[in-house]
Amino acid sequence: MINQADDLSTTFAALADPTRRAILARLAKGEATVSELAKPFSISLQAVSKHLKVLERAGLIARGRDRQLRPSKIQGKALGAAAGWLEDYRSFWDESFDRLEEHLK
Amino acid sequence: MINQADDLSTTFAALADPTRRAILARLAKGEATVSELAKPFSISLQAVSKHLKVLERAGLIARGRDRQLRPSKIQGKALGAAAGWLEDYRSFWDESFDRLEEHLK
Numbered sequence: 689m690i691n692q693a694d695d696l697s698t699t700f701a702a703l704a705d706p707t708r709r710a711i712l713a714r715l716a717k718g719e720a721t722v723s724e725l726a727k728p729f730s731i732s733l734q735a736v737s738k739h740l741k742v743l744e745r746a747g748l749i750a751r752g753r754d755r756q757l758r759p760s761k762i763q764g765k766a767l768g769a770a771a772g773w774l775e776d777y778r779s780f781w782d783e784s785f786d787r788l789e790e791h792l793k
Numbered sequence: 794m795i796n797q798a799d800d801l802s803t804t805f806a807a808l809a810d811p812t813r814r815a816i817l818a819r820l821a822k823g824e825a826t827v828s829e830l831a832k833p834f835s836i837s838l839q840a841v842s843k844h845l846k847v848l849e850r851a852g853l854i855a856r857g858r859d860r861q862l863r864p865s866k867i868q869g870k871a872l873g874a875a876a877g878w879l880e881d882y883r884s885f886w887d888e889s890f891d892r893l894e895e896h897l898k
Contacts, residue, residue: 697809706799771880777872777876778876781870
């Protein structure tokens with residue numbers, strides 16, 4: 689129970705950064721190496737590596753064994769756990785969308 | 794675009810704490826005052842107030858105007874935005890559940 693809570697905290701903390709979310713969005717299209725990831729973000733390889741370490745520790749990505757390239761790949765389990773936690777609150781956000789929709793009519 | 798990214802970061806950061814998630818779980822059952830929230834967690838009123846401020850800043854709760862009681866209430870919009878972001882990755886976590894299911898057979 690406590691472990692699960694900690695895992696969720698680590699996942700949410702890793703997602704609390706726009707660059708890390710952009711990296712995940714890029715990886716959703718397919719595996720990529722550090723240099724492939726660094727290009728579109730115009731940040732240093734070191735900065736990308738640091739973000740990848742945070743994502744890897746949170747179980748959000750896995751990295752290949754190739755010592756040079758180590759392509760990164762999305763891992764679904766932690767994302768699923770975060771989505772599962774939020775799912776319990778669906779009635780609250782569905783309700784707020786309903787109200788928004790009503791307001792727009 | 795940048796604002797939306799920041800809002801999402803603030804939401805995920807607020808969710809990256811087991812006590813704050815437990816407070817939201819309690820508020821899912823109905824509005825509660827600071828002292829009502831402090832009881833089951835056996836933490837100080839000050840600590841609860843601090844967590845509530847983080848949740849309020851992230852738009853996850855709103856607080857009543859009553860100067861003394863100020864009951865807290867869940868706000869769905871930020872939770873919905875977080876769930877919406879995760880929804881884009883559904884294929885990854887569905888896939889990992891499929892693999893788990895297959896493994897368990």
